Amino acid sequence: MAIGKQHLLAFFMVLLLSGCSSKNDYGAELPYDAWRLGFLAPNYMEVWIETADVVDIKDRLFRRAMSGVAAIQTPPNLRGNPRGWPKRPGDGAGKHVFGADVPRLIYVRWQSLAEPQTYEAYIDIPESIRHTMLEVREKTYCKASKKWIKDYRELLVIGLAPGGVAKTWISGACLDPIEVSRVQGKVVEKGPYLGQSGGQYGLKLEPESQAYIDKFGIPYDSW
Template identity: 75%
Template sequence: MAINKLNALLGSVLAVILCGCTHVNEYGAELPYDAWRLGFLAPNYMEVWIETANVLDVKGRVFGRAMSGVAAIQTPPNFRGNPRGWPKRPGDGAGKYVWRADVPRLIYVRWQSLAEPQTYEAFIEIPEATRNAMLEIKQNTYCRGTKEWITDHRELLVIGLAPGGIAKTWIRGLCLDPIEVSRVQGRIVEKGPDLGRTNGQYALELEPESRAYIDKFGIPYDSW
């Protein structure tokens, strides 16, 4: 029964997302900070274009296109980067603050993996334990960078997108260690980039450093 309810919820949310509709009421969210941030990153050289990332919060409100565009990435010359695996302390990623939203219940992301190239989509559930951690206030947190004690929150939600349709999620604070949320296997979007509206044309060409790395070493699918 629980699975059927979840499938029904995902279906209704997907219908809203794909039609481009949003429903945001005027009531403020009950957060210990002004807004939480949604950020995206990709492994070195494995460039990503995010078509859309949409949020369903715990109050049932959908925030369409909370993020789109390029994911944060490094493309060092002379093959000095290593795309295998994920960093122990992922950065904020490229992203935006999601204003007026409460903590997220579900995130839908559709992206172009330019390294392959292929288009994927994924639903990322945010468990209750994660939502509670996003609301928790950490008093007297020590920042190694600034060598100061501060009050911190895990208001940064970071998603790593990798070839093969992998979506890895963490929450972190400015000076708090990241907590892993989930690893999700996305599915191929059969209509292709931009839901078929670009006749198979991807948003961007790979940077020369990325193309050179992939031509020489390939894509380490088994590492994410």
């Protein structure tokens, strides 16, 4: 039975307040040391991540599993194209989530510096994706090493775009990504840092990013 967004939000808030864990009904252990959580943004559309919190399948909460800047390219002379997502998005800027089992829910709150606006989103990781992260070890050719290897999909990558879009993939170092979901986040009414910064955002746009937005605007309909 599908869980409604209101129930999902209520469950997550209980975890934030209590930090308690419940019985693991999945019973899985990672076949690798840790999975990695990474973030990226379209060209010039810079992002500052206030927090990314993870709930694993044992209902354990990992606060601030990631924070800081998302991976981005800002080509000079306005030569970059921020529209859409790349076919292979890459690993993003991120960290390994040590001690966690596979993720069930990810909460991310970020500042879209291109607008500027602050958003939050709840990203549900389906059971089928969790199984893929654990069980599928695929044989693939790795261009970097020029060898055939067996690789797990232990990389979880989230793309954050203006308008509050959060798109998620899983991949391996030498495996093509699998799309997980596209989530529409919501505006955080309190603003950056939940209203604790007096409306001030974490960073200013790089000159190349500001120049691109001033000339071409933000392609909201492309993500």
